[in-house]
Amino acid sequence: MRTNGFVGLIIAGICCISSPSLFAQADYPVEPSNESEGVFRISNTSDYQYEEYEPAAVDAVSFAPSSPRTSDLSPIAMPEGGAMVSSDYYGGGEYYTPAEGEYYGPVEQYSQGDWIEDPYLEEGSYERLGLVFGAAAVFLKPGFDTDTAFTTEDQTGPATITTSNDFGYSYQTAPRINLGLIDNEGLSAQVRWFQLEDNSGASAIAGNNFTFFNGLPTKTAIGGLRAGGQAGDFVVAASQMKLYTIDVDLSQELNFERWQTTFGGGYRHASVSQAYQAYGTASGAAVASDVGHRFDGNGIVVFGEARRPLGLWDRRTKGTSSLSLISSAKYSALWGKSKYSAVDTNPGPVNAIAQTSENKSLSIAEIQVGMQADFVLQTGALVWVRAAWDGIWWNGAGSAASESGDLSLLGGSISLGMDW
Structure with missing residues (x-):
C-alpha cells in the first residue's frame, strides 16, 4: 500500500x-x-x-x-x-x-x-560586383535639309527646266559602346562611344544643251563646278560623312513605384566632318570642285531613361526575368571650331581656293523608344537585350557641300548589356 x-x-x-x-x-x-x-x-x-x-x-x-x-x-x-x-x-x-x-x-x-x-x-537580394557594359548595333539613315548632288538645266526647249539630283543615302550600321563602374545603390560612372560613317554618289551624262552645277555654291571666286554644254559631257559627284561622340558621365538609378529611372549628365566631345567632290567636263574640258568642312567641340550632356516593367517588376532577384517598355532622351550643347575649305577648278585650268575658321556652337538631341528584356542569372549578373527606335539630330551640322542646315539620323538599334 x-x-x-x-x-x-x-x-x-x-x-x-x-x-x-x-x-x-x-x-x-x-x-x-x-x-x-x-x-x-x-x-x-x-x-x-x-x-x-x-x-x-x-x-x-x-x-x-x-x-x-x-x-x-x-x-x-x-x-x-x-x-x-x-x-x-x-x-x-x-x-x-x-x-x-x-x-x-x-x-x-x-x-x-x-x-x-x-x-x-536579405541574402537573396542582388549585390553588384561593380561592372556595367553595353554594346549596340545601330542602323541609321542620314537626312539633310539640303543634300543636292548636282542640278541640271535643260535648255532644249523654249523654257529652261531645272532638276535637282540628290544623293541617295541608305541605312548604315554604327557601333555604340559603354563601359563603366556601378555600385549597389545604382550610382554609375561610364564612358560611352558612338561613331557613324556614310558616303553616297550620283552621276549623269549630258545631251545637247545640258548644263550641270555642283550641289551648292562654294565660297571661292568661281563658286563651284559648271559642267556640260555639249553632248557627251558628264558630271560625277560624291559625298562623305564621318561623326562620333565620346561621353564621360555620372548617373543614378531612382525607382518610383513601378517606374525604374536613371538620370545623369557629364562631359561630351563630338566631331563631324563632311566632304563633297564633283568633277566632269564642260564642252570637253575638265572641271572639278572639292569642298570639305569639319566641326570639333566640347560641352555638356544630360540624359534620362525610364523603364516600365510589364508583369514581374523585380530586376534584382536571382533566376528571374522581366520585360519592360523603355524610353530615353539625351541632349548635349557643344562649343568649338568649324573649319571650311574649298578648291574649284575651271577650264584652263584656273584654280580658286577658299579657307575659313570660326567659332561655332552645335547641339545634339537623341530619343530612343523600345522594349527591353532583363535576365538575372544565378551568378547575380543582370543581362539585358533591347530593341528600339532611335532618332538623333545634329542641329547645325550642315551637309556635304554646305556648313548650314541640320543633319538627322533615323533608324533602330539592337543592344546587349550586362550589369554585374
Whole structure:
C-alpha cells in the first residue's frame, strides 16, 4: 500500500510539471517554413492564465510570404506603443503587467527586432560586383535639309527646266559602346562611344544643251563646278560623312513605384566632318570642285531613361526575368571650331581656293523608344537585350557641300548589356 501510494505521488508530480508546457504548445503551435503558403510566427506562446487555465493573449504575430528564405527570418517585436494584453504570473496570487511598449516574448526564440516588411531584401537580394557594359548595333539613315548632288538645266526647249539630283543615302550600321563602374545603390560612372560613317554618289551624262552645277555654291571666286554644254559631257559627284561622340558621365538609378529611372549628365566631345567632290567636263574640258568642312567641340550632356516593367517588376532577384517598355532622351550643347575649305577648278585650268575658321556652337538631341528584356542569372549578373527606335539630330551640322542646315539620323538599334 505504501509503495503504491508513493508511485502514484511521483506520477502525479510528473503530470503537474509537464502539463502546462504541453498545454501551451498544443494551443499555439508554430508552423514550420512553407514555401507555398508562408510562415506565421507568434510570440508569448508559453504564457497562460494560471487560475483559469486559459491561454494568454498573443502579443505579436508576423506573417512572411513564401520564400526560400522564410526559415531564416529576423526576429520580431511589438510596434512602438503597442498594447500588452497578457500578464505573467509570478506566484503568491500576484500578476505582473509589463509596461506599455515592452516585449516579453520567448527570449530563447525571438530577441528584440523589427517587424518584417520585405524578407526578399536579405541574402537573396542582388549585390553588384561593380561592372556595367553595353554594346549596340545601330542602323541609321542620314537626312539633310539640303543634300543636292548636282542640278541640271535643260535648255532644249523654249523654257529652261531645272532638276535637282540628290544623293541617295541608305541605312548604315554604327557601333555604340559603354563601359563603366556601378555600385549597389545604382550610382554609375561610364564612358560611352558612338561613331557613324556614310558616303553616297550620283552621276549623269549630258545631251545637247545640258548644263550641270555642283550641289551648292562654294565660297571661292568661281563658286563651284559648271559642267556640260555639249553632248557627251558628264558630271560625277560624291559625298562623305564621318561623326562620333565620346561621353564621360555620372548617373543614378531612382525607382518610383513601378517606374525604374536613371538620370545623369557629364562631359561630351563630338566631331563631324563632311566632304563633297564633283568633277566632269564642260564642252570637253575638265572641271572639278572639292569642298570639305569639319566641326570639333566640347560641352555638356544630360540624359534620362525610364523603364516600365510589364508583369514581374523585380530586376534584382536571382533566376528571374522581366520585360519592360523603355524610353530615353539625351541632349548635349557643344562649343568649338568649324573649319571650311574649298578648291574649284575651271577650264584652263584656273584654280580658286577658299579657307575659313570660326567659332561655332552645335547641339545634339537623341530619343530612343523600345522594349527591353532583363535576365538575372544565378551568378547575380543582370543581362539585358533591347530593341528600339532611335532618332538623333545634329542641329547645325550642315551637309556635304554646305556648313548650314541640320543633319538627322533615323533608324533602330539592337543592344546587349550586362550589369554585374
